[in-house]
Amino acid sequence: MKAIYLILNQCNFDITGKCLIAEVWCPSSDLQRLQVALELGSRKAGATVPSFYTQIPTTQNRPTLNRTNQFTAGFQSIVDAYGVGTYQEVNPAIYTIITFPFLFAVMFGDVGHGLIMSLFAAWMVYNENDHQLKKETNEIWRMFFDGRYLILLMGLFSIYTGLIYNDCFSLSLAIFPSAWHVSPMIDHVWSSTDIQRDSYLSLDPNISNVFEGVYPFGIDPIWHLANNQLNFLNSFKMKLSVILGIIHMCFGVSLSVFNYMHFKKPWFVLLVFLPELLFMLSLFGYLVFLIVYKWIVYSADTSRQAPSILIHFIDMFLFTNSASNADLYHHQGTVQIVLVVIALLSVPVLLFGKPLYICYQHRTTSRTRRGGYQSLGEEAGNSVNQTDSDIESDDSNIEDDFDPADVFMKQAIHTIEYCLSCISNTASYLRLWALSLAHAQLSEVLWTMVLRQGFKRTDYTWSVALFIAFALFAVLTVAILLVMEGLSAFLHALRLHWVEFQNKFYVGVGYMFIPFSFCFLEEAEGCH
Template sequence: MILPEKMSRVQILANKELLNDVVTKLLKFQNFEPEEPEEPISNERFEDARRRLGVIQEHLNKFQIIMDLAGVTIEAKGKMKPGDWNKIADEVDAEASKEEDRYKDLLEEIGKIKSELDLYRAQLNEVLPFKDITVDLNKLYNLKLFDIYLLTVLPNQLDKLKFDSTLTLTRKINEKTYAVILISRKNTLQKEKIEKEIGAKVFETPEGKSPYEVYNEVQSKINELTKILEETRAKLKEKLRACESYVKEIYGKLLTIRDALTIVSRARVSEFYVQIEGYAPTKLVKKIKEQLKGEAFITERMPRRYGEKDKPPTLISLPKSIRVIESVVELYGTPSYWEISPIIFLIFTFPILFGLMFPDFGNALVVFLFAVWFYKYGKRKGSENTEKLSLVLIYSSIVAMITGLLAREFFGPVLVGGPREVFNSNKYPVGPLYHIWPVPVSVSNSLEYLIPFGHYSILSTEIEDTMILSIFIGALALFVSSLLGVINAVDKKDQEFLLYEKLPLLILYTVPLILFGYGFIDITDYFGKVECLLGGLLTNIFSFPPNLSTPTYTLAYILILWVEIGLIYNWISKVILIKRHEGHVGLGAAIGMGFIEGGFEAGILLLSNTISFIRILVFALAHYYLLYAFSYMGLLVLYSSVPYAAAVIIAGIIIALGNLLAIALEGLIVFIQDMRLHFYEMFSKFYEGQGRPFMPVMNYVELEEGEKEVARKEAIEVKAA
């Protein structure tokens, strides 16, 4: 799970007549990615397979569109009999074409409707800025005393709206569009002059109608076409439902044929032999040799060292339950074959950080239900990435529900802590869920350093302690990230990368770990020890000679020297790299550039990356106090002179609005910030993501055994008997 699977480059030489059997077995093997041969036995290819591959791909695209428009889950089902893959491709091509013809009229109708909708929506966007103007443009543009022009302009055209004796009214529509009304005395401003100098056309409507009238007409047509589109889609869905299994079976055959033709199209052929080459996991090469025993001659070799032309695909073996975390990593980039995968890192850190920043059981439950719906939507659309991201959100929301339970938060403080927590007074009652909440107050109080919410009063000391703990989490993550960078450099056997890129970072990011981990020498006084060391750090930064009166102050001075030495090392490293790889740069310029990158910038990043983890606390506090504010307003209404029934309704609406805002806005922000902490603070220390995923060919439907395979098995059984 930490390092990618070892891959071997496999070369298969077989009799040309056995090509189809070899392809079938490679599909069933499901762990072979075909490549162009490095040393081809000839320049001859199977050109027919390359041509058919394009045809099959077109069918796949059409079938995906058909199933998507009909709202059918995009998946492969069924079985097929292998044989001559070129002939099978022709047969399925004809079968797919025939099936597509059944939906041709409906698809063409849907296409026409969508084109019309796009056209009308474009017209609607044009008239939208002026839709409130009810005067016909014929009248507006032909006044006796004034010239009036309507136009939409881009931000860079605003500066050109300077005409003598002209009143200019502007209104921002969006980031890219401004609506403008120009008013001037009659015959002082010409239409042609406006269009030439500004570069924007004066707005006009068909037959000079008012923008208000045109907007309503276009909106009416859009509503009508949308209704027709839904009805047409319903017809397509009804027609497809009648033969859904058959469509999925053809789709599965097309996928299987695509992979079979991919193998054939990349093969090379001589007068008697065919050459197939590609990558397979090293541990499975023995299996592929056994499956092709007696039919092909197989050789293998391990990839060459990092930095050479060889670029093997990356396969990370993960249990199915945690494989979804891979989707977050892939947003950054696929791990290269030569580096440690950060997936094992994310399995723990991503959901935990999300839960610490979003500790509310009720809000997390809503996010969980949304993620379940989004997962089903992605599955129906056949979008693997949507499914994976949905599962990541499911896992993260489950952790957030756990932290919400521990914090005793359910849609804010009002339902558990109640008015007593909101108003911070024992005069008021607790919430209706206070006594039945599964986590007692004593447990929540014991976790106040990690989750400092949900208490009747939140002390500043608790916030300070939580800040220290948040930064310690960041310091630990940054140290581990830097250590992984060093391990990657050692694994790549790249001495320059190790000495001048990764080792300086490890030296620098060891300091925050020592600084905020110092408290563990006395766990009962963790925060006191860390605060004492921080005080010693500040004292020795601003005093000379250094204060070495206590062991803590001595350590603080050592850490200051440590950082200085690390920054100087990083500065010299950057100078060396600049001189080596940018030979035209002089020594003075290299020293200056090295100082900016390796000294000044590295020091700023050391400080900012470490402190950045305070956001764990900040977003949790922001979430709590947003709901606290809406709960406070709701309870003020409830305890006001407003009639009780009306007050309950108004208070409920206020609290519900606060929760909707927290779920929609903060849930998204926390998810993004969680990714940011990983992508920019952690991954940048060790992860390059310049690899390519392992994409093996496979059979998407069950492949029945052919006559030759059955005969071969019978012969083996007879021989064994």
């Protein structure tokens, strides 16, 4: 009753005093339902004046309504925690459904841990209609239960990346026979005695004729016996994290095109999007090319002659060529100079292009108004989207509020921030490598220092020690690797989406559409 009177108090009396007038927001798709509800209410109340609605023009910023279901609600809440999108702005939640659990799994890749996480989430999904679970007041449990589909995808993706890493509780899965075979012509042939006597055996990929094909999927399990396993996996994961990061950021920059086209700003595609993309691809996209090119051209036999990508990347900015570091391909120096020049030329376009266009557009609009005309499409309610990190206002129709210096200053801040963030954000994606390494090492420590101690003896009296060791291993695995490491990987994946991905196209300065409903009231119970 209080809620109803609160809404009625916000209405205005008609001049006749016989009805109330309310100005409300309503989704366009629900207008038909609104009309039916008004007619039904008038008929049940026996009102002499029928209730109806009419659409009125407005210059206010429209609220944002993102319809969700049980599956997408968790992903939408991640985006809304950063900021509610402006009206009709590109919603990152659609892409977060895939990118978030995948980046999490890159850091959390383990078949065993991902399976445990998936089973826990599957149990919550199976019992999602249980009223006791829904009414649980524990805040931590509520967060887990509301994000059950997110946890399920994170677990499934972790199983996939764990298979790529060939890592299951720090042990390898020999699903296929190893592709590593030592040639009989080589003196150092491993025997069963060597494997039992030596704790670590170094693998030399430069030995010829040691491979018989390629391991079908993931990392060859023989690497878990190698003393130089970390040298191989660190290089692989570090380069892979850079590749994934640059692809992710370029995808975010590309999404800004949809905002520009939807809000009738096609010139921003040429003045903002293309310079940003050219700057990113000319420098860091070229770095991805060097990594992939080196993987393809150089084999295990010629890996010692492979030049350093890092030195080439540094020489690229210094316009030099180290004599001790051979070129990867012909005319590499010329190509690198051209790419740096393109990146440098994109900076002034990004710095002056957008402000000059806004000033020109403002001057044209002012002349048109002085001539007694108004350009079409100047409805302020449709131009609230901010597609850049600067907050550009479409109040340029008010001549007194327009300040060209302010426009240039905001664009200069955005340009400097974008150019510097291309470097810092690329380095930030190295957390994919660091967290993956930390997770694998902690898993190996738990196996070596805890559970493996129970297998030292084979007599029956040692079974008690094995039972205790397994219980301790299980508790530490859940507490440290699943909860603490899982939360750490979740927070790092969250940061990568908020800072490195969403800031390329998403501002989130809108406000959410919250309809009047008794289900939103705290006193209401049993609403479904």
